[in-house]
Amino acid sequence: MSTAAIPQGMPQYEDKPRFDVEKVRADFPMLDREVNGHRMVYLDSGNTSQKPRQVLEVMQAHLERHNGNVSRSVHTVGTEATEAYEGARAKVARFINAPSVDEVVFSKNATESINLVAYSFSDRADDPRFRIGPGDEIVISEMEHHSNIVPWQLLCERTGAKLRWFSITDQGRLGLDKLEDLINERTKIVSYALVSNTLGTINPTSAITTRAKQVGALVMLDASQAVPHIPVDVQDLNVDFIAFTGHKMCGPTGVGVLWGRYELLNAMPPFLGGGSMIETVSMSGSTFAAPPARFEAGTPPIVEVVGLGAAVDYLSGIGMEAIAWHEKELTTYALDALLAVPGLRIFGPETPVGRGGTLSFALDGVHPHDVGQVLDSVGVEVRVGHHCARPVCARFGVPAMTRASFYLYTTTEEVDALVRGLDQVRKIFG
Amino acid sequence: MSTAAIPQGMPQYEDKPRFDVEKVRADFPMLDREVNGHRMVYLDSGNTSQKPRQVLEVMQAHLERHNGNVSRSVHTVGTEATEAYEGARAKVARFINAPSVDEVVFSKNATESINLVAYSFSDRADDPRFRIGPGDEIVISEMEHHSNIVPWQLLCERTGAKLRWFSITDQGRLGLDKLEDLINERTKIVSYALVSNTLGTINPTSAITTRAKQVGALVMLDASQAVPHIPVDVQDLNVDFIAFTGHKMCGPTGVGVLWGRYELLNAMPPFLGGGSMIETVSMSGSTFAAPPARFEAGTPPIVEVVGLGAAVDYLSGIGMEAIAWHEKELTTYALDALLAVPGLRIFGPETPVGRGGTLSFALDGVHPHDVGQVLDSVGVEVRVGHHCARPVCARFGVPAMTRASFYLYTTTEEVDALVRGLDQVRKIFG
Amino acid sequence: MRLDQLYQEIILDHYKHPHGRGLRDPFGGEAHHVNPTCGDEVTMRVAVDSAGVLSDISYDGQGCSISQASASVLHELLRGRRADEAARVHEAFAELMGGRGAVEPDEDLLGDGVAFAGVAKYPARVKCALLPWMAFKDAAARAGVAVTSPAA
Amino acid sequence: MRLDQLYQEIILDHYKHPHGRGLRDPFGGEAHHVNPTCGDEVTMRVAVDSAGVLSDISYDGQGCSISQASASVLHELLRGRRADEAARVHEAFAELMGGRGAVEPDEDLLGDGVAFAGVAKYPARVKCALLPWMAFKDAAARAGVAVTSPAA
Ligand SMILES: Cc1ncc(COP(=O)(O)O)c(C=O)c1O
Numbered sequence A, B: 001m002s003t004a005a006i007p008q009g010m011p012q013y014e015d016k017p018r019f020d021v022e023k024v025r026a027d028f029p030m031l032d033r034e035v036n037g038h039r040m041v042y043l044d045s046g047n048t049s050q051k052p053r054q055v056l057e058v059m060q061a062h063l064e065r066h067n068g069n070v071s072r073s074v075h076t077v078g079t080e081a082t083e084a085y086e087g088a089r090a091k092v093a094r095f096i097n098a099p100s101v102d103e104v105v106f107s108k109n110a111t112e113s114i115n116l117v118a119y120s121f122s123d124r125a126d127d128p129r130f131r132i133g134p135g136d137e138i139v140i141s142e143m144e145h146h147s148n149i150v151p152w153q154l155l156c157e158r159t160g161a162k163l164r165w166f167s168i169t170d171q172g173r174l175g176l177d178k179l180e181d182l183i184n185e186r187t188k189i190v191s192y193a194l195v196s197n198t199l200g201t202i203n204p205t206s207a208i209t210t211r212a213k214q215v216g217a218l219v220m221l222d223a224s225q226a227v228p229h230i231p232v233d234v235q236d237l238n239v240d241f242i243a244f245t246g247h248k249m250c251g252p253t254g255v256g257v258l259w260g261r262y263e264l265l266n267a268m269p270p271f272l273g274g275g276s277m278i279e280t281v282s283m284s285g286s287t288f289a290a291p292p293a294r295f296e297a298g299t300p301p302i303v304e305v306v307g308l309g310a311a312v313d314y315l316s317g318i319g320m321e322a323i324a325w326h327e328k329e330l331t332t333y334a335l336d337a338l339l340a341v342p343g344l345r346i347f348g349p350e351t352p353v354g355r356g357g358t359l360s361f362a363l364d365g366v367h368p369h370d371v372g373q374v375l376d377s378v379g380v381e382v383r384v385g386h387h388c389a390r391p392v393c394a395r396f397g398v399p400a401m402t403r404a405s406f407y408l409y410t411t412t413e414e415v416d417a418l419v420r421g422l423d424q425v426r427k428i429f430g
Numbered sequence C, D: 001m002r003l004d005q006l007y008q009e010i011i012l013d014h015y016k017h018p019h020g021r022g023l024r025d026p027f028g029g030e031a032h033h034v035n036p037t038c039g040d041e042v043t044m045r046v047a048v049d050s051a052g053v054l055s056d057i058s059y060d061g062q063g064c065s066i067s068q069a070s071a072s073v074l075h076e077l078l079r080g081r082r083a084d085e086a087a088r089v090h091e092a093f094a095e096l097m098g099g100r101g102a103v104e105p106d107e108d109l110l111g112d113g114v115a116f117a118g119v120a121k122y123p124a125r126v127k128c129a130l131l132p133w134m135a136f137k138d139a140a141a142r143a144g145v146a147v148t149s150p151a152a
């Protein structure tokens, strides 16, 4: 890890791990492009991240030299593909400190991972922990992404269970005051975001897991916005499941991860049926493979998993501690800069503690669509809309928000470009 | 389309479209590689196909220049990504002659596409065509891939419906003699392979669709082994759904297709819940987008869909008629050659009519694992095992088969290499 | 900067000073439409008199400059017209929006609507411009008059 | 050609002339294992006498040369041994198979089993070689004796 000079005006925490942002940027071909005649300022990494050359090369090499289907052939090409695929599983397991590689299930995205867990619950479940019906409760939060809301709403519709919600405080933090009431003997599972995709909040875990264990409820974390940005250790977190997605962490689209405690995965019924998830199939009935294969029906996203493995290598090479610190410094800088913009209101914590580098805001009476459009005209790419989190917008009384989200390749100059862009917006719509 | 000389010993159908196989092979980087010191002879395209340079380049360019999330941003990068993604949908729709682009749903593989349809059936369905329970029947066939068996077995378990099966004749064709009994007023859906992945059989459709329409049953085709190899026109086929998969048709892994008649898709409930499939989400409940968005929850396989679009362009450029004819000629040649191998028994049609270029066989008393291993030692990559179709193996009284499967880049010389390899097998295990 | 093609003076004017905004009674049909990607909403009401004239078009909603200005322009253009005339304008507007910038707008027919020609070049914003028009079509249908135009 | 490392003479011999094949009575425990990727199957029966000796190991199944020869070798090696001795052999065999070709086999302990050293280099075939051993372990457990070894 190389150490770069600490920019002026920043706290000089010299013991913190650092890296050279410009060197990192050189790894990302997309960052060279222009948008509307300006060098692109990509502040939409919370939506999807850019991919380093190192990941693209591994994928290309796999497709040109080792392309075969996995775990079905004895031939050399198939064996190589299988080793690359299973090798990536081991890398991902190590990255999140999973006790066993067999706890890592590959899906198509975080959304599928969450649905997989939701579909494991039914009134027919063999294991009482997954048996659910009227009178039972599921707890999520108001700050969830739709992908951690809709699967549970659909489950409640199918089974008659009741959906309950953590509230959000005015500062954009999880409302924990009613914890004892919210999580109780009727609760089957608590599922919430480790890091919010709109507010940037990093949510607490130990009070919630302690309470959940007390009442025998499972805990799942939507770690889609966490795993790319901060060190995540599933043993430390002491939860039952986490879900995350490849394309937000320097990997390709088309691959997501469900991590689950083996004993729980093993108690879950199959979800998607098909090739590779079976033990034996006959006309009179079928039996199913052990996890993770049980949940990987059909041809998996092979080259995508291999790419995700390369992404994990890339991130580990730089160091998740260093990435988290880089984003923390950037966030400090950006909060200062944005809060100085007249008429700008931040949704979520205004202090750079217990939050990540995702900043949502409103500008006066200007609609986010218009903010985003003007910013785009000067090359600044931010996301506008409800960010797949309408309840958060409703909570703060707005139909939509503008969101800037950072990653390891984001610079303070890019934050400056955002602020300059907002001046433009105010000129046109002032 | 260039015309190549017609090899000696083949019927001289001069009016048939042809292409230059060597020129095609030059497009596929993988075909240059060696296996165990021999030039690789890849005869496992039924498992997964190789990818042409043209597809890899489009994917690489997308990731290096247009990588953004789709349908969520107003920014330039997001707009470009959305156009690439939706442009690929239009290409796929044209490729299968779908009446509307909105009938093309992207999934992760054919397996998910089939599960999506299976999960649309329940005892709570609003539309009577998808309402199912005890007394209702589902018809599949004994020659199905596990991906078109297990989803229906799971559905029957959930709902109490009964699974019924088309038999297989000794020649490896669909047994149609009991059609009237098999498909009756209790039948909700008939789902079977348009082309078998083990026997190579191309199955008939019109007798079955006619009977299904008579009784009001839906018809789905597992077209995973058809779309890559023969022209498929959904309007011509006159069915309700087809499923296929990107990685078998020169596209990447991680993407599959479900085509369905719009009116039916529109009557189907959501399956996976999450971002991008909603109309509006609130704490009290959610409403859902129209198809295809309703079935594409979360970030879709963006670059994979773009790659599939490029694959469709590539295949169309050569021409599906020409590809089908090339494989027919190869199959004729291969059947002749294999049937001359002492002790070799073909499973499936022994005539090159109504069948594709997938040849499964048994060699004397040698177990397929051993056949495959010896072939691999001379660079010939075939698949061995039950090919995710155990009922077919059971039907023919064997635990496993050896399968050679061809594609547009396969040559008669490669068939010769297979036959030479089989001589070796017989030497070692004779 | 192509931006002023999009944010024409006329559009910003209508956005800052919307015409005929607010929901009014009586009305024959109402429709509420949402743009699921951004959460913009509009409610449209249509009143038709005995002569088949759209005697009032009232609306409310929240959204960006394009969708709000579009509702204001719609109100200006269609209120007081006969349903068949409104259909012609509707069709012309929808055609303009679907034209990716290649359609020459008819100023006689579209009035201030011509200012939206630039929007057609921004695929992500076309939906914003069309939102009030689609809601209007539904509201009109519910009020008993057909305003057909190709769906966007 | 590395192929003869895999298909050693000993393996082909055991495959063509299996020892002790066929299911026999009496037995204390039985287990049926399947290799889901290829469909190979094996049924193992274990009989234990009062002195804790594996008095018979009988088996049947269908599969490739490697899995069938492995069952035959297992029978040769373990029948007549005490359970704790069998456990040592089992462990050594599992270690050999998991070693990717880097483990030096102990001929005294493994006898004909050393011929499987080459199999360890073919990851796809390791499962074949282990199939009878895993079934044996289960059958032994059901017969009341523990044969622990690291799972493959
Ligand atoms: C006939 C058939 N159906 C379905 C599938 C499943 O395709 P996928 O594994 O891509 O889901 C395959 C291939 O594996 C197949 O050959």
Ligand SMILES: Cc1ncc(COP(=O)(O)O)c(C=O)c1O
Residues within 6 Å of the ligand: A046, A047, A109, A110, A111, A112, A145, A147, A148, A193, A195, A196, A197, A222, A224, A225, A245, A246, A247, A256, A388, B275, B297, B298, B299, B300
């Ligand atoms: C917090 C959170 N959860 C879930 C998701 C869904 O991820 P994906 O769209 O890759 O399934 C996202 C991102 O879109 C997210 O930010």
